[in-house]
Amino acid sequence: MTRRASTARHRAVDKALTLLAPLTPYSDAEAIRALADDRKLRTLPATIAVWIATVSHVRHEHTEYDELLDEGYDRDAARHFVVNRINEVLTRWRATRLLDPEEESVENNLDS
Secondary structure: OOOOOOOHHHHHHHHHHHHHOOOOOHHHHHHHHHHHOOOOOOOOOHHHHHHHHHHHHHHHHHOOHHHHHHOOOOHHHHHHHHHHHHHHHHHHOOOOOOOOOOOOOOHHHOOO
16 A cells, blocks of 8 residues: 555544554554545544544454354454454553543444
């Protein structure tokens, strides 16, 4: 993946990701930046878009979420089963925020 041109939005996304999870590996960070630039998230403030993109990326790439869906679990059940794993990854990346299992899901804007 090639690096995006520098714009105010891209700089804001970069800064938000660095502040949220400073130890995010490069390949994950690039994928999260691309998700945060998705048309569904582009109108949101960078900090919110990065949070949603980060949780979505970790859920799909670092947990068994998709496998649970394939096994017939509904989205809410599958999300319940992977929340601890998501938080483990976020902790490893030194995230300043963790996923609250009781919080209403806002990433439905992007995620399935």
